[in-house]
Structures are given as structure tokens and as C-alpha cells.
Amino acid sequence: MSELDKKIVEYLTDNARMSFRQIAQETDKSTDTIINHYTSLIETGDIRGSTVVLDTDKIGYEGIAAFEIDVTSSEETNSDNILETLIKMPNIIVATKTVGEHDLLALAVIHDLKHYQQISAEIAQIQGVKNLSSNIWSGNQKIMPKYFII
Amino acid sequence: MGKQKIDPTDITILRNLQQDARTKYSDIAKQCNVSVDTIIKRYRKLQQQGIIKNTTLLLDPRRFGDEIIANFSIDIEPQSTTEVLNYLQKQPGILFSTHSLGEYDIFTIAAAKNMNEMNNLKEKIQSHNMIREVKTSIWVDQFLLCPQNFELEPLLETQQ
Numbered sequence: 001m002s003e004l005d006k007k008i009v010e011y012l013t014d015n016a017r018m019s020f021r022q023i024a025q026e027t028d029k030s031t032d033t034i035i036n037h038y039t040s041l042i043e044t045g046d047i048r049g050s051t052v053v054l055d056t057d058k059i060g061y062e063g064i065a066a067f068e069i070d071v072t073s074s075e076e077t078n079s080d081n082i083l084e085t086l087i088k089m090p091n092i093i094v095a096t097k098t099v100g101e102h103d104l105l106a107l108a109v110i111h112d113l114k115h116y117q118q119i120s121a122e123i124a125q126i127q128g129v130k131n132l133s134s135n136i137w138s139g140n141q142k143i144m145p146k147y148f149i150i
Numbered sequence: 151m152g153k154q155k156i157d158p159t160d161i162t163i164l165r166n167l168q169q170d171a172r173t174k175y176s177d178i179a180k181q182c183n184v185s186v187d188t189i190i191k192r193y194r195k196l197q198q199q200g201i202i203k204n205t206t207l208l209l210d211p212r213r214f215g216d217e218i219i220a221n222f223s224i225d226i227e228p229q230s231t232t233e234v235l236n237y238l239q240k241q242p243g244i245l246f247s248t249h250s251l252g253e254y255d256i257f258t259i260a261a262a263k264n265m266n267e268m269n270n271l272k273e274k275i276q277s278h279n280m281i282r283e284v285k286t287s288i289w290v291d292q293f294l295l296c297p298q299n300f301e302l303e304p305l306l307e308t309q310q
Binding site: 001014017046052055056060089090092098099100102134136143144147149 | 153169172200201204214216223249250259261285286289290293297300302
């Protein structure tokens, strides 16, 4: 990644809506150069996308839950299918396959304890889910600002 | 503090920006059948209300030197939460740690250049005298992000 690429990423991480023209002015390059670099950063996958960061408290979420999931070992179930089901569920904002203690991890935003129990129950019902261990925490802490949506 | 009220136009703005923070105001205006000015005003209002914190890029950690991402579930000695959290926050590679309720006392996310480095980090944490147990899960493939899974509809002002 070139110095210019790094600069573009830096500016857009702070404000994803910053215009290419403005970035061009700041970096002393032409707008077309900036657009070309941005396009190639997307093509290479360095930039996965852009999003708006919302205040979870203000949209009615009291906390976050981490669900660590064990998958049954049988031919019919595989963690890819479960992962696909998870990421389509409302309130689950991050999901990944893992190796080590558990097979999958899902992070969900939760309104309150009752809501947490509901999501827990829904995940437990997914075919192939053998065991579920969860942790919850309250508040509005940023998780990984560079890579995550909160 | 607390829940804010929004309307369907606000939701359309937020949904568009969740998918692509660079969506043009004019595209959103077309979808809502209102003027571009209205959308800009609404966007500023959502910022003022504090609902929108900022807009940002989603980056691939592997392209930025964080090849391995893992979460640690940590069991600690009683009454050592603050001490352990302070300790964890100072460790390079720890991106996030929080006191949590449930199976473990602390939930942590960490990033490292390679497996070796991640293992060193784990062993270092494990050697802390207030830390009883560290369970590691290494994230494989690309983790999935779904900003549109936030539920916004409950914020709609109920029309009665």
C-alpha cells in the first residue's frame, strides 16, 4: 500500500463522506488520482466497505452479547450454514468461524435482558448448534473502530 | 441518554448509509421523494441528536498487518476486575476488553501479526497472577459484518 493509499484510508476512516476533491486538495493530487486509488483499494479488498456508526444507546440498545457456539459433529451440519443463518438474524452484527475453544462467535446488540434471552433461545434452536456459551456487557464501548461497525 | 424518536425518512437515510456511507444525498432523496435539502437537514439533525456518531471505512485487518484476530474469554480471581482490565488495556494487540456477565469475567478481542505473536500474547496474559484461565478462539476466514441488522423500526414514533 502506497503512502497516498494510507492517507486516503486515514481521511475516509475519520469521515467516509469526505469528497474526493477535498482529499485531492489535502494531498496535492488530482481528483482523478484519488478516485483511481480509492477504486483499486476497493478492488483489492483492502477496503471492505463503508458505514455509518450509530450510537447504540440512542437507538435503544443497552448492551452487547457475545455468543460462543459449539457445533454438533455430523455430516448434515456444518458451521458455514450456521454462520449464514446467524448473520441474517436481526441484531447480530458480527459473526465468524473460530478454531480453538468454540466453533463460531456471534456478537449481538441487545435491548435488555429479556431480549438477550430471546436471542439466546433463537440461536440455540438453529439446527446443528450443540452448545451455547454467552457473555454480556452493558454500555456503548467501541469494539474495534477500524474493523467493526461499533 | 436514552432512545430517540425518528421517522421513516430518517430510517431510509440510516439504512442507505449503513450499506454505503458514501451514498449520495440525491439518491436518498429520490428514494424518499423529497428534496436533497431535506435529506441534508435530516442528516445534520441525526448528527445533532447523537444518533449518527460518524461515518467510517470497514477495513480488512489482514491488509493492515493484523493477520490473526482472536477472542479471549478470561476467568479471574475475585475482586481483581479493575486491575486486570487496566493490565489488559496496556498490552499491545488487545483491541477491546470488557468486564462481562456470564460464562467468564472478561471478554477480550486481540489482533496479532501472526500465530506466534498471538500465542505469546496469550501466554503473557496467562502468566498474570490474578488471571486464572484464558480460553482462546481464533477467528478464521473473513469475519462477517452486518450493520443493517440493527433494528431501527422500534424507534418510529407510534401513531395513535
